Amino acid sequence: MFAGMKNYPTGSDRPPRARLFLTADVVLLTIEDDALKVVLVERTRRPDLGSLALPGGFIWHAEMAEDAARRVLAVKAGVEGDVYMEQLYTFTEPERDSRGHIISVAYVAVVRRHDLSFADGPQTETPALYPVTKLPKLSFDHGRILKYGLKRIRDKFVYTNIAYALLPERFTLSQLQRVYEIVLGRDLDKRNFRKKYLSLGMIRPVQEVLSGGRHRPAQMFEFVSRKAVALTEPVL
Amino acid sequence: MFAGMKNYPTGSDRPPRARLFLTADVVLLTIEDDALKVVLVERTRRPDLGSLALPGGFIWHAEMAEDAARRVLAVKAGVEGDVYMEQLYTFTEPERDSRGHIISVAYVAVVRRHDLSFADGPQTETPALYPVTKLPKLSFDHGRILKYGLKRIRDKFVYTNIAYALLPERFTLSQLQRVYEIVLGRDLDKRNFRKKYLSLGMIRPVQEVLSGGRHRPAQMFEFVSRKAVALTEPVL
């Protein structure tokens, strides 16, 4: 296997294969109060006790990383059921965690604020939402992971339908546009946005209007598919 | 599901954290005889002895996955020095390797054919090049990894300058176009390709022409940067 190699650092005739611990760490994003926010937990153990980190957990025997990530979502943020989640990157630097050489398989997940339930559940760590625009310093290399996750999600918004993950089943075009503006962090032109988005064929009108306040009610729409779909053409 | 879990499967009060082996597996691509090819090695051990697999190796103690991948490139394909390589995905299914629960951190690398040296070097496994258009069945889940790596590289060609990894320092526009055609698997219009590529400002003409056969010599170009650069605008 490592053929031809005569001497390994250990002096043994076999390479010093590492048996490593793996964690699944999740960049869990949502929208609250018209702002994109990320779930962070306060560490209850050393090292870095009391400082903020991404929710994460060790991968168990016979478990795949994605299942561990879903377990983390359930246990630390009360998120159950269908959630948009994708693998982000695997961080393997031996020094990234001061406890030892621990690999992090990082995920990004996007949920509606409503699907987070911090209050109930047995967690001792206290999760909370932080706006991505002004972030505190995070433990380990979690700042880097978060930054990377944010970039990934912003890219995905342009090339996929994942806005569905932040919207109820039925929504208005104004709500959809607002989601894009919050995630991308810039204002969009209403007419151009509607023209473009409708031309993509990812949403369709439903027989329902939203009669909000003292103004004209809005046509509601639904996503044709609530599974992640990649576009050939960007939204913006 | 996992919320409120009082007893772990082992009955212990601590979760059954797994200590796992990790491998770095590399989708190593090159161009040979006007075809995109991938390096595969014949397995010299069980399981799947004699069948084809991606070059890979276990991650060692205090080593990061990327270093392991570079070691694999060096040992199994004689590739040294600066190589375009990026992390692809991490495969963690417990059943993916029949030897046990082994994680694969997969990488894609792109090199010039000239930089591969199979002959010399101490490997007992015999690496060889296979056209990506007609691939044999691979061991484990390597077929899936390869397919994913190919997709990644094709996407990257459209949005970055990584064509540099398949070209000598100086090259003609026809050579560049040919690289794109081989990687993407379709013919491109010469005039449109030149117009577009030159407008991106990623290459510049040098004071040299290539006088090949009995025809007009071609202007040579070089990449402004031979580091991976992401574009805001696609090449094609």
Next chain:
DNA sequence: AAAATAGTGTCTATAAGACATTATGTC
């Protein structure tokens, strides 16, 4: 009728893609 958001169309500029001929070397 005032307030508030919904809903709509045009114009301009830029880019993509289809397409054919001339230029300049070597042999």
Next chain:
DNA sequence: GACATAATGTCTTATAGACACTATTTT
């Protein structure tokens, strides 16, 4: 001068982006 590849420009169509007013409902 025959051959082979290099090099080049125009037209059409589609898309992106700037931009302002009318429509409909509630109170």
